[in-house]
Amino acid sequence: MVHVSATPVLALRGVSKRFGAVQALTDVDLEVHAGEVVALVGDNGAGKSTLVKTIAGVHPIDEGVIEWEGKAVNINRPQDAQALGIATTYQDLALCDNLDVVGNLYLGREILRVGVLDEVTMEKRARELLNTLSIRIPSVRIPIASLSGGQRQVVAIARALIGEPKVVILDEPTAALGVEQTAQVLDLVERLRERGLGVILISHNMADVTAVADTVHVLRLGRNNGSFPVKGTTNEQIVAAITGATDNAVTRRQARNVEAAK
Amino acid sequence: MSDKTTLSKADDEPPVDEMAPAAVEVVDPRLLIREEGLKGYLTEFKRKLKGGELGSLPVIVGLIIIWTVFQIKDSLFLSSTNMVNISFFLAATGMIALGLVFVLLLGEIDLSVASVSGLSASIFAIFSTTHGMNVWLALILTILTGVGIGAIHGFFFAKIGVPAFVVTLAGNLGWNGLMLWLLGSTGSLSIQDTGPMHILGQRSFFMDQDIAGAYILATVGVAALLVGSLVEQARRRKAGVPFRPTSEIALRAIALAVVAYVAAYVLNKSAGVPNALVIFLVALVICDFVLRRTTFGRKVFAVGGSIEGARRAGINVALIRIAVFAISGGFAAIGGLFLAAQTYTATLAAGSGNLLMLAIAAAVIGGTSLFGGRGNVWSALLGMLVIQSIQTGLDLLNMNTSIQYMITGAVLLAAVVIDSVSRRTQKTSGRA
Ligand SMILES: Nc1ncnc2c1ncn2[C@@H]1O[C@H](COP(=O)(O)OP(=O)(O)O)[C@@H](O)[C@H]1O
Ligand SMILES: [Mg+2]
Numbered sequence: 187m188v189h190v191s192a193t194p195v196l197a198l199r200g201v202s203k204r205f206g207a208v209q210a211l212t213d214v215d216l217e218v219h220a221g222e223v224v225a226l227v228g229d230n231g232a233g234k235s236t237l238v239k240t241i242a243g244v245h246p247i248d249e250g251v252i253e254w255e256g257k258a259v260n261i262n263r264p265q266d267a268q269a270l271g272i273a274t275t276y277q278d279l280a281l282c283d284n285l286d287v288v289g290n291l292y293l294g295r296e297i298l299r300v301g302v303l304d305e306v307t308m309e310k311r312a313r314e315l316l317n318t319l320s321i322r323i324p325s326v327r328i329p330i331a332s333l334s335g336g337q338r339q340v341v342a343i344a345r346a347l348i349g350e351p352k353v354v355i356l357d358e359p360t361a362a363l364g365v366e367q368t369a370q371v372l373d374l375v376e377r378l379r380e381r382g383l384g385v386i387l388i389s390h391n392m393a394d395v396t397a398v399a400d401t402v403h404v405l406r407l408g409r410n411n412g413s414f415p416v417k418g419t420t421n422e423q424i425v426a427a428i429t430g431a432t433d434n435a436v437t438r439r440q441a442r443n444v445e446a447a448k
Numbered sequence: 449m450s451d452k453t454t455l456s457k458a459d460d461e462p463p464v465d466e467m468a469p470a471a472v473e474v475v476d477p478r479l480l481i482r483e484e485g486l487k488g489y490l491t492e493f494k495r496k497l498k499g500g501e502l503g504s505l506p507v508i509v510g511l512i513i514i515w516t517v518f519q520i521k522d523s524l525f526l527s528s529t530n531m532v533n534i535s536f537f538l539a540a541t542g543m544i545a546l547g548l549v550f551v552l553l554l555g556e557i558d559l560s561v562a563s564v565s566g567l568s569a570s571i572f573a574i575f576s577t578t579h580g581m582n583v584w585l586a587l588i589l590t591i592l593t594g595v596g597i598g599a600i601h602g603f604f605f606a607k608i609g610v611p612a613f614v615v616t617l618a619g620n621l622g623w624n625g626l627m628l629w630l631l632g633s634t635g636s637l638s639i640q641d642t643g644p645m646h647i648l649g650q651r652s653f654f655m656d657q658d659i660a661g662a663y664i665l666a667t668v669g670v671a672a673l674l675v676g677s678l679v680e681q682a683r684r685r686k687a688g689v690p691f692r693p694t695s696e697i698a699l700r701a702i703a704l705a706v707v708a709y710v711a712a713y714v715l716n717k718s719a720g721v722p723n724a725l726v727i728f729l730v731a732l733v734i735c736d737f738v739l740r741r742t743t744f745g746r747k748v749f750a751v752g753g754s755i756e757g758a759r760r761a762g763i764n765v766a767l768i769r770i771a772v773f774a775i776s777g778g779f780a781a782i783g784g785l786f787l788a789a790q791t792y793t794a795t796l797a798a799g800s801g802n803l804l805m806l807a808i809a810a811a812v813i814g815g816t817s818l819f820g821g822r823g824n825v826w827s828a829l830l831g832m833l834v835i836q837s838i839q840t841g842l843d844l845l846n847m848n849t850s851i852q853y854m855i856t857g858a859v860l861l862a863a864v865v866i867d868s869v870s871r872r873t874q875k876t877s878g879r880a
Binding site: 303 | 683689
């Protein structure tokens with residue numbers, strides 16, 4: 187299923203980030219390939235959102251290198267990330283309730299025709315985009331307010347795709363959704379992968395993660411705590427890495443080995 | 449995964465293999481799909497009403513009630529002369545209300561518009577009468593003063609973070625003070641009945657009272673709607689997106705035609721269409737275009753809907769706010785000139801009394817929400833029709849100002865109640 191090209195689209199090498207006295211990220215590595223879904227998991231405060239924000243240009247990194255298609259790049263502002271082809275959907279979707287779906291999808295980058303909003307072209311492209319993603323919404327001309335939570339989430343994701351990004355970051359897209367709606371979003375994540383996009387998916391839900399991710403990347407207290415292929419890794423192993431149980435197990439075993447060697 | 453397909457690219461069609469699964473339109477079965485044709489139009493209309501999307505309906509019903517009551521009380525009410533009166537006097541406050549619609553769309557309020565309108569009359573009088581400046585130049589400078597004043601309000605609101613109602617309340621007092629100070633020595637200044645001031649006055653009618661004038665206006669309006677709708681329909685049909693059925697377009701055009709030609713006929717029985725009203729209508733058309741067809745208008749709605757959403761979309765929220773308050777100030781100044789042209793004087797009383805409340809009431813009564821993000825410029829016209837009808841009707845019945853105030857207050861309250869309740873209904877039916 188997974189097609190992984192040799193050079194990752196996006197790679198973080200030894201990234202560190204400090205907020206005053208808090209060392210939020212220490213020496214973090216992360217790789218995302220085209221057509222790969224990387225789940226980023228970890229306890230509350232593990233640094234997931236911070237990591238995502240460094241990639242999205244919200245917080246510039248202190249140390250380390252961010253590589254884009256093999257070349258080191260500087261991402262200092264959100265615009266830098268967007269220009270590279272990184273699209274981010276934050277947990278609070280920040281859609282405009284009073285505007286319709288087309289209006290929201292194209293907000294801030296409206297298509298014009300002789301200086302005037304080209305509603306017909308925007309509507310046509312919006313329908314094409316939603317159709318190819320098999321996004322089920324009643325009409326592209328109803329206000330966002332009349333959509334369900336899941337439908338809003340997929341609109342927000344579709345909005346991120348208008349700029350034709352290569353990497354899409356989804357921060358907790360299913361956190362507030364019901365079963366059916368979550369399924370809808372996970373379907374969409376799979377379709378993004380089929381289109382050859384790299385996806386970073388932050389989630390608290392192990393079921394979601396194992397359903398769609400190719401790789402699970404665990405952060406613990408701002409550090410890498412393992413990267414697992416989803417196939418061949420049990421939920422227990424991942425949970426252990428998140429809670430730090432492996433940490434203890436590993437250290438204990440190492441300690442035992444050291445003792446045995448004596 | 450041999451070929452990496454990019455997302456639907458700028459102008460080319462998505463590849464065929466991508467379109468294949470999408471060829472069958474995916475529609476949620478639980479959704480109420482609109483039926484084609486006239487029947488669909490009616491069921492959709494009923495559904496919208498139930499969902500609290502009242503739009504202009506309450507104001508139209510209200511207008512019919514008001515006109516019926518006044519006509520029963522005084523048979524002169526629906527006479528041509530009285531209708532010409534109403535259509536002339538509504539333009540001035542209507543201009544102020546039009547500027548307020550922009551502010552209300554942001555979910556804010558501008559309490560300074562009446563004072564700014566009074567100030568603009570005296571500034572114009574000082575420029576043109578005291579200094580003998582060219583009237584057109586004086587007119588432009590006066591409007592720019594209003595724009596500048598609005599921009600100052602916008603700056604304090606958007607950049608400093610003072611709540612809009614406080615800034616404009618301060619402006620309400622301050623600009624009124626400035627006007628009193630400017631007029632202080634003389635008390636009032638006369639304005640000459642020439643050039644733009646004549647056009648805005650009571651004796652100026654479209655095409656000099658020619659019967660054809662009103663019908664030409666009506667025809668242009670109907671033709672513009674018809675042609676515009678048909679062109680849009682053709683483009684949409686070609687692009688393969690849903691379009692208005694011809695029956696609906698015809699229905700709308702007929703409705704507008706009936707209203708426009710009846711109005712033209714009635715106004716023509718006395719003097720025709722006042723030029724002040726024509727200018728107001730032109731301003732409405734322009735503002736409607738700006739709000740619905742330009743990126744600026746889209747940004748105004750976006751900021752009114754969600755500030756954070758607008759900001760994330762890269763919209764300069766502060767700039768939009770300043771621009772909107774500048775627009776409001778500009779229209780307040782224009783309204784002030786319209787009012788000055790009613791008496792050809794700039795007086796100490798200009799902008800006082802219930803002018804502010806009437807302007808706000810007009811925008812809200814017409815259907816623009818106080819909560820931001822919902823409304824249109826036509827509410828300034830519809831709301832003013834209601835307000836001016838009440839005023840003129842009570843004048844005909846020789847009612848006191850006291851009664852006028854109470855009735856207008858009650859109408860405003862009713863409008864706000866309808867706004868709040870319909871917003872709640874929209875929320876529960878998932879449309880807010
Ligand atoms: N802007 C900030 N200023 C100071 N500390 C921050 C800031 N953002 C995050 N942190 C800290 O960084 C750590 C990681 O937070 P976060 O990335 O939000 O974790 P997660 O998303 O994994 O729950 C936390 O200790 C948090 O307090
Ligand atoms: Mg977080």
